[in-house]
Amino acid sequence: MPDNDPTAAPVTGRAALRADCANCFGLCCVALTLTASADFAINKDAGEPCRNLRDDFRCGIHARLRPAGFSGCTVYDCFGAGQKVSQETYGGRDWKRAPDTAPQMFQVFPVMRRLHELLWYLTEALALPAAEPVHGELRAAFEATERLTHGSAEDLAELDVSAHREKVAALLQRAGELVRSTGPRGNRRDKRIRRGADLIGARLQGADLRGADLRGAYLIAADLRGADLRGADLIGADFRDADLSDADLTGTLFVTQSQLNAAKGNAATRLPRSLGRPTHWSMTPDGP
Structure with missing residues (x-):
């Protein structure tokens, strides 16, 4: 070319x-910088090596980061x-x-x-x-x-x-x-579904969110089980602890592995081809 x-x-x-x-x-x-929270078990300043970092630059607890309180590292x-x-x-x-x-x-x-x-x-x-x-x-x-x-x-x-x-x-x-603009459009009557929306803990089970603009939306701990997110723009959306079990994310726009790693899901969650199923997700189709 x-x-x-x-x-x-x-x-x-x-x-x-x-x-x-x-x-x-x-x-x-x-x-x-690490801040002690649900994501990190310790406080650590920028420039300070994590206590779990080995001399060969490998993580000493890589195989057990989540149970050790370092789920943020897996995200x-x-x-x-x-x-x-x-x-x-x-x-x-x-x-x-x-x-x-x-x-x-x-x-x-x-x-x-x-x-x-x-x-x-x-x-x-x-x-x-x-x-x-x-x-x-x-x-x-x-x-x-x-x-x-x-x-x-x-x-x-x-x-x-x-x-x-x-x-x-x-x-x-x-x-x-x-x-x-060229793809299918889902339910537009729900005025909550918009860019940058506060949807923390929202009950959106089975929602038709096809083609929705959810850029920068806060979907922390939202119930998205069985939701149809095909064609939705998800750039910058916060999926921490959101439940994506049985949801369809094929064809979504700008979703990243980090966003999936922060969420929950199961074997029935449909994903874009470029992304992998997080290892901490339930492997059963009926959710965690």
């Missing part, structure tokens, strides 16, 4: 946007930013053997994570036929974002990633609107 073909496959594929902990210096276990997704910073930005120099790199590395990691998350969304948008009118702009945004990820540590540390994210978010919104 010609280089200027807006439908050409992105240079960075989905595989590069998945965490590869074997090639990371345990950055999420050091760079981020977090760096979108491949960890290995990118470790192996490309810093050329394999880790913060233990080169402690002078540590402060900057821990600053760069969350910036890279946000850029990689944008690449994930842009990759999905470029694969949506209904978003073809904006494929050219999406491709340009993808290439601009990818270039930023290959910048120097100094450039990344100084990057105004929020400003860049805002531009990309507007483009992703347009792509989502194009897709939802």
